[in-house]
Amino acid sequence: MSLEACFHHTQGSFVLNAELHAPARAVTVLFGHSGCGKSTLLHCLAGLERATGECRLNGTWWQHDGRKLFVPPHKRRLGLVFQDARLFEHLSVAGNLRYATRRSRAGAAEWNAVVELLGLGSLLRRAAPTLSGGERQRVAIARSLLARPEVLLLDEPLASLDAASKAAILPYLERLTTELAMPMVYVTHSADELIRLGDQVILMEAGRTLAAGSLETMLSRLDLPLAHREDASAVVVVQVQGWDEALHLSILRLGMLELRVPQVRSRAGQRLRLRVQARDVSLTLDPPGRTSILNVLPAQVLETVADSPGQHLVRLQVEDQILLSRISEFSQRHLCLQAGMAVFAQVKSVALA
Amino acid sequence: MIDQADFSAAVLTFELAAISTAILLVLGTPLAWWLAHARFRGKAVVEAIVGLPLVLPPTVLGFYLLVALGRNGPIAWLLEPFGGAGFAFTFQGLVIGSVIYSLPFVVQPAQDAFALIGHRPLQAAATLRAAPLDRFFTIAIPQATRGLVTGATLGFAHTVGEFGVVLMIGGNIPGETQVLSIAIYNHVEALEYGRAHILSGALLLFSFALLFLVYAINRRLPGRL
Numbered sequence: 001m002s003l004e005a006c007f008h009h010t011q012g013s014f015v016l017n018a019e020l021h022a023p024a025r026a027v028t029v030l031f032g033h034s035g036c037g038k039s040t041l042l043h044c045l046a047g048l049e050r051a052t053g054e055c056r057l058n059g060t061w062w063q064h065d066g067r068k069l070f071v072p073p074h075k076r077r078l079g080l081v082f083q084d085a086r087l088f089e090h091l092s093v094a095g096n097l098r099y100a101t102r103r104s105r106a107g108a109a110e111w112n113a114v115v116e117l118l119g120l121g122s123l124l125r126r127a128a129p130t131l132s133g134g135e136r137q138r139v140a141i142a143r144s145l146l147a148r149p150e151v152l153l154l155d156e157p158l159a160s161l162d163a164a165s166k167a168a169i170l171p172y173l174e175r176l177t178t179e180l181a182m183p184m185v186y187v188t189h190s191a192d193e194l195i196r197l198g199d200q201v202i203l204m205e206a207g208r209t210l211a212a213g214s215l216e217t218m219l220s221r222l223d224l225p226l227a228h229r230e231d232a233s234a235v236v237v238v239q240v241q242g243w244d245e246a247l248h249l250s251i252l253r254l255g256m257l258e259l260r261v262p263q264v265r266s267r268a269g270q271r272l273r274l275r276v277q278a279r280d281v282s283l284t285l286d287p288p289g290r291t292s293i294l295n296v297l298p299a300q301v302l303e304t305v306a307d308s309p310g311q312h313l314v315r316l317q318v319e320d321q322i323l324l325s326r327i328s329e330f331s332q333r334h335l336c337l338q339a340g341m342a343v344f345a346q347v348k349s350v351a352l353a
Numbered sequence: 354m355i356d357q358a359d360f361s362a363a364v365l366t367f368e369l370a371a372i373s374t375a376i377l378l379v380l381g382t383p384l385a386w387w388l389a390h391a392r393f394r395g396k397a398v399v400e401a402i403v404g405l406p407l408v409l410p411p412t413v414l415g416f417y418l419l420v421a422l423g424r425n426g427p428i429a430w431l432l433e434p435f436g437g438a439g440f441a442f443t444f445q446g447l448v449i450g451s452v453i454y455s456l457p458f459v460v461q462p463a464q465d466a467f468a469l470i471g472h473r474p475l476q477a478a479a480t481l482r483a484a485p486l487d488r489f490f491t492i493a494i495p496q497a498t499r500g501l502v503t504g505a506t507l508g509f510a511h512t513v514g515e516f517g518v519v520l521m522i523g524g525n526i527p528g529e530t531q532v533l534s535i536a537i538y539n540h541v542e543a544l545e546y547g548r549a550h551i552l553s554g555a556l557l558l559f560s561f562a563l564l565f566l567v568y569a570i571n572r573r574l575p576g577r578l
């Protein structure tokens with residue numbers, strides 16, 4: 001189960017040259033600046049725009065130029081959530097959802113599940129023009145799910161929302177990503193959304209796909225622009241081990257190591273993704289003695305490169321996972337860090353991702 | 354107060370307007386859709402032809418229709434093997450004339466409404482598995498209701514008030530081609546001002562009431578104008 005595509009498309013002076021592989025049970029994020037061709041690629045996948053190339057879902061060809069095959073959008077089993085929601089303004093919320101179920105023959109069970117998943121129960125009778133931005137997006141997502149798609153495409157669904165609506169809708173998207181088995185392709189230029197929702201990343205620049213891989217790998221590859229952003233981060237997967245009620249701390253397991261973080265609401269044994277920003281990781285060659293830093297992890301230097309002027313980026317291996325650390329050029333010269341060296345990573349703060 | 358001839362002229366007028374409007378909606382809606390969405394060379398030519406009746410003197414249009422529809426015209430020649438004899442001076446001729454004459458009044462508001470909807474909701478419908486014709490009837494038509502209602506009303510009212518074209522191709526046959534505007538003209542010619550007053554006043558009131566109704570209803574219809 002996966003969506004695979006390869007497209008070439010010329011639109012005036014803009015040239016798209018893209019390859020995509022989106023596996024099932026995963027969110028593949030198309031990441032890049034505005035105007036790099038992410039949305040165009042998505043529209044080509046949906047058949048709304050006609051590029052030259054090939055595209056298939058689970059072995060069924062949607063487009064194959066060699067065989068002169070092109071399946072029109074309405075015959076592709078896909079859901080597409082647009083940045084501007086595109087609700088049918090002449091219909092109510094329920095009317096918009098029924099538009100999908102009538103054509104997909106989704107039953108009452110699916111209707112109820114989707115309405116519950118996106119919290120639409122109280123909105124069903126409202127007219128589309130009376131909804132807020134966040135509500136519109138939730139209805140749009142529900143509508144595409146009720147079309148019973150085999151792949152879900154999301155085109156910057158949060159980009160036009162204010163911070164509060166974004167925060168309100170993200171949990172719904174996270175539930176979606178854990179509950180759906182189909183491949184999902186998510187277009188965004190927000191690093192926050194990338195880290196919170198992504199499993200696989202396809203990096204795009206000026207119309208072409210630059211690199212692709214798992215979120216953890218792509219974030220920490222020093223040859224790619226993601227690691228050189230101001231908010232460069234690594235994502236590590238940990239397991240909840242327990243908590244210390246008196247000190248309001250949770251104890252998490254990273255391989256053989258223990259992390260202490262401000263208490264999180266999770267049951268023991270649950271796997272969590274933590275975002276660790278490069279600027280929150282400092283390095284020391286000797287084990288620090290008495291320190292207020294909660295988490296000091298033994299690590300091995302894998303690679304160092306110059307970052308912005310005066311700054312250095314260090315890629316570290318901690319157990320079987322990767323961390324990034326941004327240190328000053330001065331510190332780099334002082335510590336003479338080289339690949340293979342053993343260091344201690346002092347992690348100042350982490351966030352749930 | 355109103356005699357048999359005036360009454361049959363009124364019936365004929367509304368019959369003509371109703372039939373012409375129905376034909377205009379059936380022909381004009383797809384034409385408006387095509388003009389709103391198609392991009393092709395010479396689109397301006399088609400638009401100019403559709404808009405011609407707006408600026409052309411009705412007598413000019415009527416004259417060409419008379420030539421085309423008359424006994425020696427090309428239509429009659431085409432219909433001859435089937436026993437036809439052209440449409441000049443018949444009710445059918447009036448319908449053809451009215452449809453052409455009122456075409457821009459129906460097409461232009463509909464075209465504007467379709468253009469305003471744009472591709473976006475239709476693309477969304479396509480991703481929800483709606484085929485092109487399905488999208489046209491379930492998205493485009495309902496969202497363009499305002500433009501279509503405006504167009505139908507203008508087409509109807511314009512046909513009710515038409516004079517020049519009818520006079521040229523329909524003549525003045527009571528009960529067959531004599532419409533209200535011509536009946537009024539006849540009354541004035543015969544210095545029957547009282548009867549001209551009644552018919553004119555009735556038409557004025559009717560036209561105002563119709564337009565008022567449409568503008569009042571249109572506020573409540575979708576169409577984002």
